[in-house]
Structure formats: structure tokens, C-alpha cells
Amino acid sequence: MPDLEREFLYRLLTNNSGGSRVEEKLYVGELPPDFPIKLPENIRLIGANEQKAPPVPRGAQGMYIRDHTRVLLDSPLSVPEFISQLRVELAGEWERFEWPHMQRGFLPAEAQDGLNLYSTRLKLSLNVQAAEVGEVTQVTLDLNAQDDDARERMRMHSDHYQGMLVLNVRVPAGATLQPGGGGHGGNHWSSSATIECTLSAAELLDHFGQQLTAQGWLPLTRGESLEAAAACWTNSAGNLAFISLSKAGPTYQASIMTVGEPSGDSGHASSSASFSF
Numbered sequence: 001m002p003d004l005e006r007e008f009l010y011r012l013l014t015n016n017s018g019g020s021r022v023e024e025k026l027y028v029g030e031l032p033p034d035f036p037i038k039l040p041e042n043i044r045l046i047g048a049n050e051q052k053a054p055p056v057p058r059g060a061q062g063m064y065i066r067d068h069t070r071v072l073l074d075s076p077l078s079v080p081e082f083i084s085q086l087r088v089e090l091a092g093e094w095e096r097f098e099w100p101h102m103q104r105g106f107l108p109a110e111a112q113d114g115l116n117l118y119s120t121r122l123k124l125s126l127n128v129q130a131a132e133v134g135e136v137t138q139v140t141l142d143l144n145a146q147d148d149d150a151r152e153r154m155r156m157h158s159d160h161y162q163g164m165l166v167l168n169v170r171v172p173a174g175a176t177l178q179p180g181g182g183g184h185g186g187n188h189w190s191s192s193a194t195i196e197c198t199l200s201a202a203e204l205l206d207h208f209g210q211q212l213t214a215q216g217w218l219p220l221t222r223g224e225s226l227e228a229a230a231a232c233w234t235n236s237a238g239n240l241a242f243i244s245l246s247k248a249g250p251t252y253q254a255s256i257m258t259v260g261e262p263s264g265d266s267g268h269a270s271s272s273a274s275f276s277f
Contacts, residue, residue, distance in 0.1 A: 022051050022052065022053050022054075023051070023052040024049070024050070024051050024052075025049075025050045026047065026048070026049055026050075027047050027048040027049075027050065028047045029045055029046070029047055030045065030047070030048070031045065031048055031071065032048055032050040032069060035048075035069070035071075036119075036122055036124065036143075037090065037126070037141070037143070038089055038090075039071075039073070039089070040075070040082075040085050040086065040089060042075065042076060042077070043073045043074065043075050043139075044073060044074040044075075044136075045071075045072075045073050046072035046073055046074065047071075047072055048069060048070065048071045048072070049069070049070045050068075050069045051067065051068045051069070052067055053066055053067055053068075053145075066144060066145040066146065067144070067145035068142065068143065068144050068145070069141075069142075069143040070140065070141065070142050070143075071140070071141040071143070072138075072139070072140055072141075073138075073139050073141070074136045074137065074138055074139070075130075075136065075137045075139060076136060076137075077137060078132065078137060079112060079113045079130045079131065079132055079137050080113065082130050082137050082139065083113050083114075083115055083128070083130060086115060086128060087115070090117060090126075093119055093121070093122075094117035094118065094119050094126065095117060095118055095119075095120070096116065096117060096118075097116050097117055097118035097125060104166050104167075104168055104182065104191055105166075105167070105168060105169075105179070105182060105191025105192070105193060105256050106168075106169060106170075106171060106177060106179065106191065106193040106195065106254060106256065107168050107169065107170045107171070107177075108131065108170065108171065108177050109170050109171050109172055109173045109174070109175060109177075110131050110132050110133065112129065112130060112131035112132070113130055114127070114128055114129050114130070115127075115128040115130075116128075118146070123145065123146060124143055124144065124145060124146060125143075125144045125146040126141065126142070126143055126144075127141070127142040127144070128140070128141050128142075129142075165189060165239055165258040165259075165260055166189055166258070167189075167212075167215075167241060167256060167258055169208045169211045169212065169256070170211065171195055171197065171207075172197055172199060172204070172207050174197065174198070175195055175196060175197035175199075176195070176196040176197070176251075177193055177194075177195055178193060178194040178195075179191075179193050180192035180193050180194060187259060187260055188257060188258065188259045189257065189258050190255065190256065190257040190258075191255070191256050191257075192253070192254065192255045192256070193254045193255075194251050194252070194253060194254070195245075195251060195252045195254050196250055196251045196252070197252070200226075201224060201225070201226070201227055201228055201229035201245045201246075201247060201252065202224045202229050204229070204245055204252060205222075205224065205229040205230070205231055205243060205245055208243055209231060209233070209243075212233050212241060212243075213233075216235055216236065217233035217234065217235050217241055218233060218234055218235065219231060219232075219233055220232045220233060220234050220240075227246070227247035228244075228245060228246045228247065229244075229245045230242070230243065230244040230245065231243055237260065238260060239258060239259065239260030240258065240259040240260055241256070241257070241258050242255075242256065242257045242258075242259075243255070243256050
């Protein structure tokens with residue numbers, strides 16, 4: 001690879017602004033030295049991006065850049081098989097740790113799963129994302145420096161989601177998904193996304209409605225036009241789920257919202273869109 005092309009790809013793939021004094025290295029087809037995790041043997045290692053940040057001041061509680069390593073790899077196993085294999089590989093050293101920024105709401109059509117772990121001894125958190133793409137499972141591993149204090153603050157942030165009725169639904173196969181924003185407060189939760197697909201608004205709403213029905217939700221009201229559709233569902237606990245779709249050019253602006261407190265079985269993956277009737 002020519003030197004200019006190599007430099008271009010390096011700058012394109014890294015986010016070092018130059019002012020943060022982050023030392024960044026790319027490893028093609030290999031791991032950084034002293035990488036602390038034993039990976040399964042039957043993988044195809046794509047490479048890694050390692051970022052070394054300046055030391056965080058002792059007792060600091062603000063926002064600081066911390067050491068981070070991202071590893072990309074492929075596995076011939078299915079997503080559930082790979083996640084299960086990695087759990088076995090990391091048993092003992094790593095404990096499960098809920099990551100508060102997990103994608104919620106509208107999800108890609110491809111099978112995917114994640115794993116969030118923390119090592120007290122290493123002071124590291126590990127976020128794993130795996131998705132089936134073609135004939136392989138593509139995996140991203142993010143390893144972050146995180147001391148016990150930072151972990152506790154993360155846990156407190158995650159606790160804000162406790163008691164919220166959060167739903168996830170998958171877009172149709174072949175659809176393009178761009179997650180948007182979201183929020184929660186009181187007894188409601190919402191999320192949005194931009195979806196590009198060939199289905200009509202009514203067909204796309206049917207696709208999501210089938211998933212909600214499979215999760216125990218019952219239809220209440222529905223409205224639709226050529227370029228928009230919206231519906232409301234309820235469950236046995238009296239909670240409400242809303243989904244709205246509005247066409248904007250080749251894409252749909254989709255929103256999902258829930259109102260109510262979760263029952264014992266209401267935490268299943270489901271998704272909804274928020275709109276006004």
C-alpha cells in the first residue's frame with residue numbers, strides 16, 4: 001500500500017484531533033501487545049485500534065478520555081454460539097456488567113447480540129457486539145479503562161432505566177436503519193429512528209405489529225394514509241405502546257413510545273414509535 005494511501009486510511013479511521021495527546025496505533029490482522037483477553041481460536045482477526053490517553057487525575061470525576069482498544073474479527077459461529085463461546089472463555093476473570101447505552105427501540109433485521117463485562121482486577125470494561133452478516137458473524141470488541149469509581153457512576157446511570165418499559169423491534173430484511181434519539185421520564189420511554197425500505201407505511205406498521213403481538217401486545221387503535229401510519233397497543237398490565245411512521249423522501253421517520261410500568265413479562269424485546277393521534 002502506498003504511503004499516502006496508508007496515511008489517508010489511518011487519519012480516516014481514527015478520531016485523534018491532535019489536541020487530546022492520545023497515542024493511537026492500528027494493528028492489521030493482529031492484536032496489540034499484552035492484549036489481556038484470550039480470544040477463541042476459530043476466528044479471523046481483522047485488526048485492532050489502540051488508543052492510549054494521558055493519565056486521569058486521581059479522584060477526578062469529570063469527563064476524561066481513557067485508554068480504549070477496539071478489535072474487529074469474524075467468526076464462523078452463529079451469533080448465539082459465539083456469545084456463548086466467549087462467555088466460557090472469559091468465565092472467572094470477568095463479571096457481567098449492564099451497559100447503559102445499549103441500543104434500544106428499532107433494531108437491525110440481522111440477528112445480533114451483545115455482551116458487557118467488567119474485570120475488577122484489570123479495571124477494564126468489555127463491550128462485545130456481534131451480528132450475522134452474510135455467511136459470518138462480524139464482531140466488535142471495545143475494551144475500556146474503567147476504575148471502580150467510574151464503574152459505579154456507570155451503574156448509577158444504568159439504574160435510571162430500571163422500571164422503564166423498554167421495547168425493541170427489528171426492521172424488515174433489506175431495510176436500512178439509522179438509530180435516532182430517545183428519552184425517558186416518569187412512566188414513559190421513547191426512541192426514534194430513520195428507516196429506508198420498499199414497504200408502504202401500512203406494511204411496515206404491520207411488520208412491527210406482528211412482533212408486538214408475538215410479545216403479548218393487543219391492538220387498540222390504528223390510522224394510516226399513503227405516506228404515514230400509526231397505531232397503539234396495550235398489554236395485560238394496561239401499559240400502552242405507540243408506533244408512528246411518516247414518509248420523508250425515500251425514508252420513514254419512525255418513533256416508538258411506551259407509557260406505564262412494566263409487569264413481570266413486559267421486558268421482552270419490542271419496539272414502538274411515538275406520535276400524536
